[in-house]
Amino acid sequence: MTVKNGSCNNSNSDLPSDRQLTDECQPAAGSSKISNEDEVEAESDMMRSPVGSQDFEVVDDQLLMHEELNDDTCDNFKSIYTTLTHEKGLPSQNYMCRGCSSPIGTIYGKFKVCAFDSRYYCARCHSDDEAVVPAYVVNNWDFTPMKVSCAAKVFLVEMENEPMIDFDVINNNLYEYIAPLRLMYDKRKRLKYAANYLFACSEASANEVRSRLWPKDYVLTNLHLYSMQDLLQLQTGYLQSH
Ligand SMILES: [Zn+2]
Secondary structure, eight states, rough: BBOOOTTTTOOOOGSSOOHHHHHHHHHHHHHTOOOOOHHHHHHHHHHHHHOOOSSOOOHHHHHHHHHOBOOHHHHHHTTTTTTOOOOOGGGGGGBBBBTTTTTTTTBBBOOOEOOTTTEEEOTOOOOOEEOHHHHHHHHHHOOOOOEEEEHHHHHHHHTSSSOOHHHHHHHHTTTOOOOOHHHHHHHHHHHHHHHHHHHHOOHHHHHHHHHHHTTTTTHHOOEEEEEEHHHHHHTTTGGGGG
């Protein structure tokens, strides 16, 4: 795995606040203008275009060629994990690739926009990998895979099983509009009630419950907590039947 060991450990304290989400929420990456419109328009179209698969893909060899994500990149990616980002234009990056600092734009060459962080990358650091972007899921229940940078792809694959999404903090309005999410909340409440009963019975019963739920035992401690893999399985109906 290319994510640096220890640098991307999940912590719920890293989840963005409501205020952070509200401040940074914009309609979508690609909605603002940047300097080289002709060049970025084609890239933005590619970034937004849906593809058939809605599951995370295994990191391919090309992706593994890229350097490890450093701590700053991991911290930054975690801070925007569920935030809808927006483009700020090439001047905000001094016409340099966000990944490797190579010159991009104007006479220097093509660039691509990452749907995860809305930053600009060179062709080496953005090879049109696709991923479901958490921010679009938790804000719009949109599971359309989008074009992301190589670093974002590595990060999102690494984080897909981590319980990073707390709907009680991020967007509990979705319970009102997304029936599967609401039903899963009711199911978790019943599960927690049953587990509490078993916990009171004996230590052996408690251990049995924990072992059956592991590694998703967080469903008992926080009814609103999900990983991206949970949400992908919820959207396909898999989670409801298991
Ligand atoms: Zn680059």
